Each structure stands twice: as C-alpha cells, then as structure tokens.
Amino acid sequence: AQSVAQPEDQVNVAEGNPLTVKCTYSVSGNPYLFWYVQYPNRGLQFLLKYITGDNLVKGSYGFEAEFNKSQTSFHLKKPSALVSDSALYFCAVRDSPSGSARQLTFGSGTQLTVLP
Amino acid sequence: NAGVTQTPKFQVLKTGQSMTLQCAQDMNHNSMYWYRQDPGMGLRLIYYSASEGTTDKGEVPNGYNVSRLNKREFSLRLESAAPSQTSVYFCASSGDRDTEAFFGQGTRLTVV
Numbered sequence: 001a002q003s004v005a006q007p008e009d010q011v012n013v014a015e016g017n018p019l020t021v022k023c024t025y026s027v028s029g030n031p032y033l034f035w036y037v038q039y040p041n042r043g044l045q046f047l048l049k050y051i052t053g054d055n056l057v058k059g060s061y062g063f064e065a066e067f068n069k070s071q072t073s074f075h076l077k078k079p080s081a082l083v084s085d086s087a088l089y090f091c092a093v094r095d096s097p098s099g100s101a102r103q104l105t106f107g108s109g110t111q112l113t114v115l116p
Numbered sequence: 117n118a119g120v121t122q123t124p125k126f127q128v129l130k131t132g133q134s135m136t137l138q139c140a141q142d143m144n145h146n147s148m149y150w151y152r153q154d155p156g157m158g159l160r161l162i163y164y165s166a167s168e169g170t171t172d173k174g175e176v177p178n179g180y181n182v183s184r185l186n187k188r189e190f191s192l193r194l195e196s197a198a199p200s201q202t203s204v205y206f207c208a209s210s211g212d213r214d215t216e217a218f219f220g221q222g223t224r225l226t227v228v
Binding site: 006009034036041042043044045046049090092103104105106107108109 | 120149151157159160161174206208216218220222
C-alpha cells in the first residue's frame, strides 16, 4: 500500500526567509508526486509535480521541490517566503498500477505560517 | 471553463436523513474521486472511479455509496447520515495517471 508522511503539522517562518515543508513517501513502484496548497474555505490547488526526469521541479508562485529517491522524500521549498504563502500544504503520491486502479494518497497536511 | 463543480456548498442534516452530493467535471477526465477532509487528518479517499461504469472503495467507504452516472458526473450518497460524517467533502478528477488532480470547492456538511 502507498503512503505519504508529512512529519510537521505546523511550520513557522519569517517573511523573506527560505521555507521547507517536508514530505516522505512509500510506494511499490515508481512514484508520481504532487504538492497542493489549500487556502481557507477553498479547494486544493495544484502547485507542482514530479513524474520523471530532473529531480528539482519548479512550480507555481516560486515554489520548487526536490525528489530524492534514496531518501524517498519530496520536500517543498521556496527561497524567500511571503506572508501570502500562509496556507495548508499537502503532499500526495500516485502509484504505478498494473490494473485500472488509480489512487491519489495524501499526507495529513502542514500548516505554513509566514510571519511579517 | 468551470473545471470541477460541486453542489451544494453547505448542508445541515439531521441524523438518519439521506442526501446526495453532486459533482461534475468538464475536462473529459476518466478518473474521479470523493474525499473527506477532517482537521488533523488530511484528505481521506472515500470512493474513486477510474472510468465510466466502474467504482472502487477507498480508505473510508463505510456509510457511503457512489454512482458514476456518465463520464462527467460522479455522485456521493449518504443513505442514513451520522454525526461522524460531519466533514468537508471534496470531489476531484484527473486524466492519465501522471496528470494532476483538479478539485472542486468542497461541500461543508454538518450532521446534527
């Protein structure tokens, strides 16, 4: 069974500082990895994904994520945080199914607060 | 381009009542999903449908039924609502396995 772990429920960072939101995963085959952001009372918005290729993936709003196969991690990063980045962030994984089953498994979420 | 549309946005039910949450997508996606989101627990998959005419149980299917009416629509039914089903429900859809999922705005359901 596939799973995703986000070890930090809450991350606080000062505006202008770099931020990292951690994610580790477990799948039986090749992972398809995603980051989503959720603002209050809204649905989830896609930020970026890793499918194959370069381990450093760049996405929306200046975010990037680094895929590390040996550590089974996919940490979300941003060089300089903004107050408007404050939101709930979810890491997700899809497996490489042999049949028709296609599931997207989410982590428990990390609340990012950027302090002015 | 509407994307994924969920109705209703808010609902209050009494214990034992039934209701159906509607979801429609206009992106010609094969896969559709229903999730529930509870504080501190992230999103948990209730049911999913890999293609029209097929549905499969997710992590927390008990107390729910689904119907993939056609390629566009995927509904979630609560036959006899319980307070434990108070949650925010999200519908999502996706294309082939390496594309991102698109989410609706959510339905906030309270069962009293």
